[in-house]
Amino acid sequence: MKKHNFSAGPAVLPAPVLKEASKAALNYHGIGLSLLELSHRGPEFTAIIEEANALMKEIIGLPDDYHVLWLTGGASTQFFMAPFNLLNEDETAAYVNTGVWADKAIKEAKAFGNVSVIASSKEQNYTFIPKGYKIPKDAKYLHLTSNNTIYGTQQHRFPKSPVPIVCDMSSDFLSRPFDPTPFGLIYAGAQKNLGPAGTTVVIVREDMLGTVKRHLPSMLDYRTFIKENSLYNTPPVFPIYVSMLTLRWIKKNGGLKGMQRKNKTKAAILYNEIDRNPLFKGTVATEDRSLMNICFVMEEKYAALEKEFLKETEANGMVGLKGHRSVGGFRASAYNALPKKSVEALVALMQDFAKRKG
Numbered sequence: 001m002k003k004h005n006f007s008a009g010p011a012v013l014p015a016p017v018l019k020e021a022s023k024a025a026l027n028y029h030g031i032g033l034s035l036l037e038l039s040h041r042g043p044e045f046t047a048i049i050e051e052a053n054a055l056m057k058e059i060i061g062l063p064d065d066y067h068v069l070w071l072t073g074g075a076s077t078q079f080f081m082a083p084f085n086l087l088n089e090d091e092t093a094a095y096v097n098t099g100v101w102a103d104k105a106i107k108e109a110k111a112f113g114n115v116s117v118i119a120s121s122k123e124q125n126y127t128f129i130p131k132g133y134k135i136p137k138d139a140k141y142l143h144l145t146s147n148n149t150i151y152g153t154q155q156h157r158f159p160k161s162p163v164p165i166v167c168d169m170s171s172d173f174l175s176r177p178f179d180p181t182p183f184g185l186i187y188a189g190a191q192k193n194l195g196p197a198g199t200t201v202v203i204v205r206e207d208m209l210g211t212v213k214r215h216l217p218s219m220l221d222y223r224t225f226i227k228e229n230s231l232y233n234t235p236p237v238f239p240i241y242v243s244m245l246t247l248r249w250i251k252k253n254g255g256l257k258g259m260q261r262k263n264k265t266k267a268a269i270l271y272n273e274i275d276r277n278p279l280f281k282g283t284v285a286t287e288d289r290s291l292m293n294i295c296f297v298m299e300e301k302y303a304a305l306e307k308e309f310l311k312e313t314e315a316n317g318m319v320g321l322k323g324h325r326s327v328g329g330f331r332a333s334a335y336n337a338l339p340k341k342s343v344e345a346l347v348a349l350m351q352d353f354a355k356r357k358g
């Protein structure tokens with residue numbers, strides 16, 4: 001039986017996507033070859049990447065001056081590739097520090113220009129999303145992390161910015177509708193909410209590029225991938241294929257509105273139980289709670305029971321619930337593909353556990 005997969009990433013994928021992908025791994029559309037064996041320049045893969053790009057544009061509603069790129073190196077490569085392509089040494093970029101990933105992005109950007117950290121919740125262990133800060137008009141861009149995977153906070157509203165926003169959307173990419181036009185560049189590692197590890201989606205607006213003076217090696221220049229339709233070198237063929245299948249699944253299931261509706265329902269079920277159950281409590285500011293990564297701990301009085309509860313989740317076919325070491329307790333990642341019944345199973349166990357131990 002399939003387990004309830006609450007892992008933060010690589011994470012749960014839609015069942016029909018896995019089924020289709022496993023068929024393609026053996027014999028792609030009955031042609032007598034595995035997709036893993038096919039040339040990335042052949043007609044089969046050309047059709048796949050074109051469909052992936054078209055679906056991405058349609059699902060988000062991207063205007064024509066945005067390009068969809070399929071890169072490698074993870075979101076972590078974008079921490080330096082973005083400033084490398086966008087920021088001159090004498091220019092300043094504004095960053096908001098909302099978690100360990102944002103902190104890493106800040107550290108990497110410092111190598112390429114001036115970095116101004118205009119807001120941070122680091123001193124409070126990233127338990128909230130800073131708001132009401134001033135965004136300097138002369139900044140080259142504003143860097144945000146839309147969802148903080150480790151701490152379980154999410155940017156539910158993006159600030160009105162006088163400069164283009166560069167956003168790490170790795171862990172809530174395509175989980176809700178959003179207006180793309182304030183964003184100059186969006187990046188997301190596929191393995192949280194889109195597909196398998198191995199590809200990173202970058203969405204970049206035309207006017208963001210071509211302003212830096214430094215030499216950009218071909219493989220680190222976004223324009224190379226725009227010009228070559230992500231096929232300058234051999235791309236991660238299979239992760240792109242599986243991501244395309246997930247995009248089809250998103251479209252079929254009501255697009256981003258459909259995703260948001262389901263995500264809200266799932267998160268509400270779990271947060272209600274966390275707030276109601278006397279054994280558990282949330283870890284972050286209520287208004288900033290993430291719909292994707294739901295973090296909770298046991299009330300001090302019951303803290304000794306954390307290990308036992310975790311063991312019971314595993315005994316009941318649930319995996320990936322151990323909280324990140326910097327938060328402790330539990331983290332239930334409830335990405336697009338996590339079925340509602342997985343959340344219901346977890347809630348039932350929390351209730352049963354409280355009856356026995358409370």
Ligand SMILES: *Cc1c(COP(=O)(O)O)cnc(C)c1O
Nearest residue numbers: 074075076101149168170171189
């Ligand atoms: C997982 C994650 C990353 C790191 O992604 P890699 O693809 O492993 O480099 C960066 N940012 C956020 C928000 C993440 O969740």
